[in-house]
Amino acid sequence: xxxxxxxxxxxxxxxxxxxxxxxxxxxxxxxxxxxxxxxxxxxxxxxxxxxxxxxxxxxxxxxxxxxxxxxxxxxxxxxxxxxxxxxxxxxxxxxxxxxxxxxxxxxxxxxxxxxxxxxxxxxxxxxxxxxxxxxxxxxxxxxxxxxxxxxxxxxxxxxxxxxxxxxxxxxxxxxxxxxxxxxxxxxxxxxxxxxxxxxxxxxxxxxxxxxxxxxxxxxxxxxxxxxxxxxxxxxxxxxxxxxxxxxxxxxxxxxxxxxxxxxxxxxxxxxxxxxxxxxxxxxxxxxxxxxxxxxxxxxxxxxxxxxxxxxxxxxxxxxxxxxxxxxxxxxxxxxxxxxxxxxxxxxxxxxxxxxxxxxxxxxxxxxxxxxxxxxxxxxxxxxxxxxxxxxx
Numbered sequence: 001x002x003x004x005x006x007x008x009x010x011x012x013x014x015x016x017x018x019x020x021x022x023x024x025x026x027x028x029x030x031x032x033x034x035x036x037x038x039x040x041x042x043x044x045x046x047x048x049x050x051x052x053x054x055x056x057x058x059x060x061x062x063x064x065x066x067x068x069x070x071x072x073x074x075x076x077x078x079x080x081x082x083x084x085x086x087x088x089x090x091x092x093x094x095x096x097x098x099x100x101x102x103x104x105x106x107x108x109x110x111x112x113x114x115x116x117x118x119x120x121x122x123x124x125x126x127x128x129x130x131x132x133x134x135x136x137x138x139x140x141x142x143x144x145x146x147x148x149x150x151x152x153x154x155x156x157x158x159x160x161x162x163x164x165x166x167x168x169x170x171x172x173x174x175x176x177x178x179x180x181x182x183x184x185x186x187x188x189x190x191x192x193x194x195x196x197x198x199x200x201x202x203x204x205x206x207x208x209x210x211x212x213x214x215x216x217x218x219x220x221x222x223x224x225x226x227x228x229x230x231x232x233x234x235x236x237x238x239x240x241x242x243x244x245x246x247x248x249x250x251x252x253x254x255x256x257x258x259x260x261x262x263x264x265x266x267x268x269x270x271x272x273x274x275x276x277x278x279x280x281x282x283x284x285x286x287x288x289x290x291x292x293x294x295x296x297x298x299x300x301x302x303x304x305x306x307x308x309x310x311x312x313x314x315x316x317x318x319x320x321x322x323x324x325x326x327x328x329x330x331x332x333x334x335x336x337x338x339x340x341x342x343x344x345x346x347x348x349x350x351x352x353x354x355x356x357x358x359x360x361x362x363x364x365x366x367x368x369x370x371x372x373x374x375x376x377x378x379x380x381x382x383x384x385x386x387x388x389x390x391x392x
Contacts, residue, residue: 006094008035014212015123034091038058040063045071048067059105094113096118097113126228128236146236154277179243179259182247184272188204196310222311224335227321248303249301317331330380338355346390359385
């Protein structure tokens with residue numbers, strides 16, 4: 001059997017770069033055949049020269065033009081925009097799509113890849129939050145076509161491996177009582193509410209355990225990241241929200257747990273290194289050698305309840321998930337806008353939640369769940385959030 005032919009969407013981001021590191025470590029098993037990024041033409045050009053893919057896509061047309069000039073001597077097709085992404089992820093030379101882009105932009109190419117019969121290794125939380133029912137309908141039509149990269153969902157998937165099926169979309173959770181997602185608590189786990197008002201972007205980006213992109217790092221600081229993962233778990237494992245718990249685990253060694261009906265608890269442990277779940281998603285059902293191996297001697301493992309008063313984003317995510325329909329897409333879009341506004345220092349840290357909550361409270365549109373409906377709700381929420389951010 002030849003190497004798996006991989007397309008990486010979001011190759012210049014944190015997960016994308018680490019995916020390429022995994023590919024470099026497994027040259028006989030993984031071949032990079034397509035790369036896509038947002039606007040970073042310089043880094044993408046370097047990646048193309050190193051991996052020699054047949055296709056490179058940039059979201060911004062101007063950046064794509066720069067890339068064409070930079071790669072004039074390389075035999076690579078350069079495309080741009082959503083059309084370029086859709087053509088890339090459905091191309092016949094692609095076996096597996098690593099969806100590592102941040103934001104709801106990943107929804108449409110994920111659906112297209114699944115419909116084209118590709119294996120999708122999903123690291124994009126927003127795709128399942130905004131369009132989980134749509135994505136899972138495609139995944140269930142072809143069991144084994146969707147595998148998780150998120151460390152928490154990879155952990156649950158690994159704990160469920162004894163069940164029939166070979167991927168998240170086909171795991172049998174009939175004997176499962178509860179899922180427990182672990183959270184590091186982020187940089188502000190021990191901070192009082194009075195200190196949170198003065199938080200600066202540099203503070204929020206100083207995660208104690210993980211090295212991630214800026215958006216997900218801020219989400220970890222508000223605990224919205226864990227709220228998004230709760231909605232993901234609901235869709236991936238067809239579990240009711242009442243059976244999904246969150247515990248703060250500051251050491252980030254236990255990545256999640258599964259509680260079975262007989263009281264047994266299975267936990268997946270490992271160092272906080274995203275290369276491990278990335279590699280497992282690409283190597284499944286095998287396990288390839290990888291380092292580092294965790295040293296557990298002398299390690300203390302502690303677990304705490306989430307302080308919902310200081311971190312209300314988690315409760316909001318549960319509420320929006322339970323409401324279902326288009327509400328998770330609205331919450332997700334408003335949160336994206338607010339996080340980026342905070343990173344530009346246009347709003348204070350506590351305003352992220354306040355604006356997202358207000359946008360969700362103002363959404364009352366009823367529409368059938370469809371890709372067009374999700375995109376429309378997403379656009380509405382972004383506009384509302386941008387308007388509210390300008391008021392602060």
